[in-house]
Amino acid sequence: MGGLLAASLVGLGAIGAICDGAEGPFGVHRQAASVAYRGKEVKAASASTSSDADGVHFSLPFFFGPPVKIVTFGSGIPSSQVTHIQNLLNRVNSIQRIRDFLGVRMNHTATIVLVKNAADYQAELRQLGVSAGDASSLSEDSNGFTLGSTVVIPLFQNPTDVDLANVLTHELTHVDINQHISNIPSWMNEGMAVYMGMNGQKAIENPVDFASDEKQDAEDILQVVQSNQLVPLTGSEAAILSGQETYDYELQDWLAVCYLIAHYGKSSIQTLVRHLESENPNQAFYDTYGETVSAFNAQFTKALKQSASVASAGASLEISISPSYHGEIFVQPPNQAVGHGFKAEPGTHHVTVTASGQVQADLPPVGTKKSKIPATPGTMYVSLLPQRFGSVDGQKLLDAEMEIQIQNGLYTFENAWEELENNPMYDPSYLPEVLGVTITAIHDEAPNDPILTMLNAENA
Template identity: 30%
Template sequence: MKRYLLTGLLLALPLAALLNHATPANAMQQPKYSITDQWHQKFLNDIQRFQNLFTHTTNPQQMQQQFGQMVNELNQLNQQMMIDQAVIHRSGVRKLPRQSTSGRAQQNITSGLKLTAGDNTVSQNTLQTAAQIIQDISLPTLQQQLNQKPSAGTEIALFSSQRSYGQALLQAGVPRDQINAIVTNTGGITIGNAIWIPLYNLKDQTDLANVLTHELTHVIFNQQGIGESLPTWINEGMAWHVGLLGQQQLDPTSVQNQINHQNQSIAQVARSGQLLPLEASEDNILTAGYNVEWVDYLAVNQLLQTYGEDQFRAFLVDIPRYGVETSFQQHFGESITDFEDNFTI
């Protein structure tokens, strides 16, 4: 069980979203997902070839072969994002420095949360949009799911470009040779009470609702004093669960498409016998060829569906008093080790 956890939201890339090039009506005035590395571009090229093949041939074998190649490359893309999270974890960053507020937009939220522009390009309107999402979606969802909201002192910095985000990461102590992968692929990082979100990696307000709600879940765990003691699969799995609930309120169809796609991908990995155990080490995670955090989400969902939300909340509440293992045994009737060993997709 890891004693220190640096969390970050992995960017989800459902196939349906990639094939749909239409701009959502509520899209934020931010650049679309940045295609800056070889795998991103290769995968998009494969999508175009698949579309052309679908238009000009009825040969099912050719279509299945091309589709299989796309799925494999999507899995590698998801894995690249997992590696980015492990890399920033290993960089030893323990604190996100406060961003300068001189000449930059700021927005205070009634619950004591503070939004700050990470660079001069993030406008006051953008901060107001984020604040409205937090007020209308994130906080009510967190209250319903965790019976708690982030406390005063929580700070969220929004960045508009890879350049400004990369400079901030350098200031935080991330090694220079790791910056490019992180700024390209991550959707947000949380340490303690601080959250950093690169807006250029989000396509619209629904993505922002997901990221904000996801990262604020990690903040709540940190403020409860359990963020570092929770197994990674519970910490990330619950953040995925709550984040998707937030996004679902704005775009239920997109969320369902994402769930369907991720479930299909994980089922394929499970059938191949390559699924890692929940308690897999960081070294093993680095060699996985799929979105490991989606398995975390599925495991947490199984607990919620089997024992109910009240029991899961009680498990979290009792961790500071009894510890993770004892609280898990008391509320779920089995040891956490047995659950991890027996969990299957």
């Protein structure tokens, strides 16, 4: 197989984290969607030879844990990118995270193949034995692919370290599962992998940004529930591979695993894996949880329907104010044309917005004022009005904004930006901070919402 440019072998697990501060080139990121292609054994055998490279290999002693070999396919990927992936895997500690979650360790080498563009992605998938039709579909809309112990990562679909942390941990979870379990339904397989992908993402992402990402993913499924399109948890990946799924089934699978963890504990996944190693999936599930998959699916669906009908109950914001910021903070609730103002004081403070639009804060109030932003359903704004107007790039700084979306009763941070005299959206950012003011947490005031219990499983 031509086009292999670089290869390296890195032992992960007990190795100390290598800190790498490089960030991806873009700010937009969403959870990676990926597919674990469970092909025939003959295809898996071909994968092991197709990923060999002519470059220099090195390995660490086996007691450090199973090695991960990183190779490139096609052109245009520098050796520095291979090193960056090595460092990121160690920084996230993906292999140890997966082992702690599943309770089993990879027992032989995983190969990660990096590709730069869609053409190389499709070519590599076909080299691994994927049909031309599936390879074409996957090269267009998947962020990662696993066959046996071989993982393919399309770098063009994963532009940031956050994306890569998610997809690498997700796909390596499939590798660990593939090495120990011969028969596992798609919903269990993908649910565990998405859970771990999110776990890897959480290790390096801003906490507010991460919480917003997972809430937005949950909202996608709640919208499916509201439209009566939810299908039962599936045992087959055929629809995913063919691109015929009507929504992102993997997010539903992820929430199902979160539901199990929330109600039975994270250790129950290890118990399930042990049973899956020697039992058929239905028996393994029953022996672990004492109920059938069908009964569980009914409970899980009922919880999703309950969440889909929950109205917004408000939220509380934790805000950190730097001594460098002097001015006022205005909070504009959804469907209101006025902002509720407070004098900024250094330190950590709390702002509560009720479902009816009342705003309270442990800061001195300065009254209300009509906002230049019109009343917007489902959107709340936190506006900063500096006491002294500075200048940025030769333009007068007018104010700054942070946008929070509300959907299905969930509050998610969207973006932040500064407003200059001739540039109304200067330096937009997907981090919840601007002008020395940072939103450090968003707490939904909906304690009885089942979806929040599920999402809290990512903290287990």
